[in-house]
Amino acid sequence: MALIKDVAKVCKSKNAGPFELTVDVVFGDAETFERVKATGVLCAALFARLYQVREQDVLFTPYDAAFAFKATFPRLVPAGDFGDTDVYGCQQHAPLLDVDLPI
């Protein structure tokens, strides 16, 4: 078992335009990436649960060439609207850090 914060090389969030948030997890080598991918833990359903969005609203894409996974889904509030807490969307990655990967 391994936490994402202990095995990933990058774990970050950012706006993808004013209405969507995108979260990336990047691993350092093909072997780790493939082992993580094989667990199936990183998937649309995980992001739907962690960020309280509908699974069908999560665009989840593994990117083999970069050893990376990306998930994009609606922001809680559009960037800069009343109630937005994070205009750049760059502090929304923390819930992923403690996700346990059975590798």
Next chain:
Amino acid sequence: MAQEIRLLSTSAILGYGFPEASLKAGLDRQPHVIGVDGGSVDPGPHYLGSGKPFCSAIAIRRDLRLMLNAAVRAGIPVVIGTCGGAGGAPHLALVATMAREIAREDGLHFKMALIEAEQDKASLKRRVAAGRVKPLARQPALIGETIDRATRIVAMMGPEPFTRALDDGAQVVLAGRASDPASWVAAATRAGLPPAPAWYAGKMLECGATPSIPKGHDCLFVTVRDDHVDCEPTNPARRCTKLSIANHSLHENSSPIHHIEPGGMLDTSDCRFEAVSDRAVRISGMRWNPAERYTVKLEGVELAGYRSVCLCGTRDPLLIERLDDFVESVRGEVAVKAAAFGARPDSYQLGIRVYGRDGVMGAREPLRGAVAHELGFVLEVVSQQSQEMASAVLGMARTNMLHTDFPGRLCREGNMAFPFSPSDIEVGAVYRFSVYHVAELDDPVEPFGIQYEAV
């Protein structure tokens, strides 16, 4: 056909700064074009609405002066997209004025092109009526009322207007809102290089040295060839690695492999990353799929009200343990007293943000039970009536955070710490994104007027 094009990006945004030595090291490698991205939608709707830049004019001027001097002395073009942060008419005018002033002060002469991106409402309505505007990101269809309410709307140009300006002999090209890679794509494709490596190069260059480690705002040198792109920071303290490049390829896009751009889609699914030295990375295998219809993104904002804010904090465990009830009491007091001086309940929004609890993630914060020994508050009021009313309601909220009673209270004086006097800050007009659509074009240059001048 050119065998290679060398491009030097000075920083992530005009005004973020870069070491002068990095610019010089880049110039020593004889770039064909230097440039920088001038803005982003990321800082939010305020800047497009207010017409102001999100970098200071002082910082923009410093970067622009170095770049204009470098380009004119080297006899090469300098291209800057999304001038002034948001790329509207006032933003472009700000940077154009600076360029003229710098030229006068430093004795520089050049042909300058200004490419406008702000869209007039009548022509936009005609595009809507022709059925050629479509929503993005689950937004509603664009209607005339939304266009009428908008404070400012820009279209995000592709490479074609830059190509036109460079073909017409402009040495300094300042553009309004542009797709971040567009100016670089123009530089590479007009030299005969294919769109796939040109777009990939643009994706790297648009953030300066961001695709390197240690990450910082600095210069990036990119060489574009027929089937690959080489990236290397010019500052010897930084280097590009396969990981740093791969990481940047994920930047700000909804998909890591399908990058939708004006005129087509950059497909990076089969990219290969290869270290060509310990500081440079070669990327190959990118593909460009032309779109059936040429589209540009539209961005627009409308006025949402006027904001005032106040920062304060508590170190009182007796208050912290009954915070929700306390905040509810404050809200009740404010509602009654604000109504008494004429602030209708539906004319303002009161926010009480709690830092130390869920100030950063809001409803998505998973740690609901954590108890902090101190909490910070940001009180905010957005009034649709006026700035004066926003401050009046905020003042009432601040007073009630200080004095509202709660069971078990031991500190019988004011019970809130304010770091500043005055405690309240008038923030000004608040905007919200109201247009986020794409428009189909027959001519990629048509919505973007180009003016030339001899400076």
